[in-house]
Amino acid sequence: MGLTVDIVKNNRSKGHEQFSRDKLHASIVAACLSVRTPVGQAESIAHAVSGAVIDWLENKTEVTSQDLREVASKHLESHHPEAAYIYRQYRITI
Amino acid sequence: MDIISSLSILALAGLIHASFQLSVSVLSLVNGHALGSKHSQERVLRLSTSFVVGATVMTLLLLSTLSLILLNIFVYEIPAIAWSAVSGLMFSVGVAIWIFYYRRSEGTSTWIPRPVAAYLTDRTKSTKSGVEAFALGMVSILGELIFIIAPLLAASMVIINMPASWQLAGIAIYTIFSILSLVIVWVSIGSGHKVSKIQKWREENKYFLQFIAGGGLIVMCFYLYTYEVLSNVVIIGGY
Numbered sequence: 112m113g114l115t116v117d118i119v120k121n122n123r124s125k126g127h128e129q130f131s132r133d134k135l136h137a138s139i140v141a142a143c144l145s146v147r148t149p150v151g152q153a154e155s156i157a158h159a160v161s162g163a164v165i166d167w168l169e170n171k172t173e174v175t176s177q178d179l180r181e182v183a184s185k186h187l188e189s190h191h192p193e194a195a196y197i198y199r200q201y202r203i204t205i
Numbered sequence: 206m207d208i209i210s211s212l213s214i215l216a217l218a219g220l221i222h223a224s225f226q227l228s229v230s231v232l233s234l235v236n237g238h239a240l241g242s243k244h245s246q247e248r249v250l251r252l253s254t255s256f257v258v259g260a261t262v263m264t265l266l267l268l269s270t271l272s273l274i275l276l277n278i279f280v281y282e283i284p285a286i287a288w289s290a291v292s293g294l295m296f297s298v299g300v301a302i303w304i305f306y307y308r309r310s311e312g313t314s315t316w317i318p319r320p321v322a323a324y325l326t327d328r329t330k331s332t333k334s335g336v337e338a339f340a341l342g343m344v345s346i347l348g349e350l351i352f353i354i355a356p357l358l359a360a361s362m363v364i365i366n367m368p369a370s371w372q373l374a375g376i377a378i379y380t381i382f383s384i385l386s387l388v389i390v391w392v393s394i395g396s397g398h399k400v401s402k403i404q405k406w407r408e409e410n411k412y413f414l415q416f417i418a419g420g421g422l423i424v425m426c427f428y429l430y431t432y433e434v435l436s437n438v439v440i441i442g443g444y
């Protein structure tokens with residue numbers, strides 16, 4: 112059975128959306144690639160991080176997008192600190 | 206003011222402009238997204254080049270337009286009151302930069318309202334073509350107009366005070382110095398450096414950059430005020 116968790120975006124001002132493993136996976140891959148990680152390594156890191164985030168989401172019905180980003184970056188930190196740094200910086204660069 | 210002093214002031218004004226970080230932040234994000242979208246290095250470089258050209262064109266347009274407007278207002282000479290007003294503006298903007306240019310939080314978030322920052326961040330993600338990157342470069346300069354206006358106005362006044370044959374050189378010097386920070390990021394990304402290294406350096410040195418930008422404006426304000434206002438008063442007073 113698929114995971115059905117509501118993601119609250121930007122303090123409810125942007126509404127809700129269903130959690131998507133593919134979207135999380137793509138964002139982790141993008142963070143890894145942006146620090147010039149080889150594609151294969153980026154994919155396997157994203158796979159591991161997405162799995163860890165899904166474990167964390169078990170038994171939760173609603174989380175904020177910020178919580179999701181923090182948990183993902185915490186797991187990413189152990190695989191690729193530079194990618195984790197860029198992942199965390201996304202909304203605080205400008 | 207002699208030519209060398211005028212060109213030096215323009216270089217300083219350009220460097221102050223270069224120390225404002227909105228364009229650099231946007232360029233870093235554009236590069237990060239382009240690399241993250243599996244684009245080739247050539248395409249990443251094309252997007253960054255378009256962005257830098259857009260920022261350059263907007264700076265040139267703003268400086269030329271301001272110079273033209275001021276040239277039409279001050280047909281014969283620039284009155285001391287105008288120099289005083291620009292000095293006052295530079296001082297106020299310098300202090301404002303010291304107080305609130307960067308937010309007191311993690312990252313390199315600036316004073317820009319959060320919805321605008323979110324919009325710009327989203328735009329960097331959707332930027333896929335050179336034309337979009339060019340437009341984003343232009344917008345990133347306009348976005349900081351509230352701070353850039355001080356060095357731009359001072360530079361325009363210095364430019365219209367120069368002999369006509371030197372005015373184009375003056376505009377070129379200001380523009381070249383003002384895009385130096387963008388060129389450094391452009392060259393770094395082009396030569397294979399990581400966006401994370403650039404962003405980390407910027408985050409670690411953000412308060413220093415803030416101090417330099419504000420301090421530079423205040424130093425320039427005192428120099429122009431002393432040279433263009435006080436020295437004239439002393440000369441008139443002493444015949």
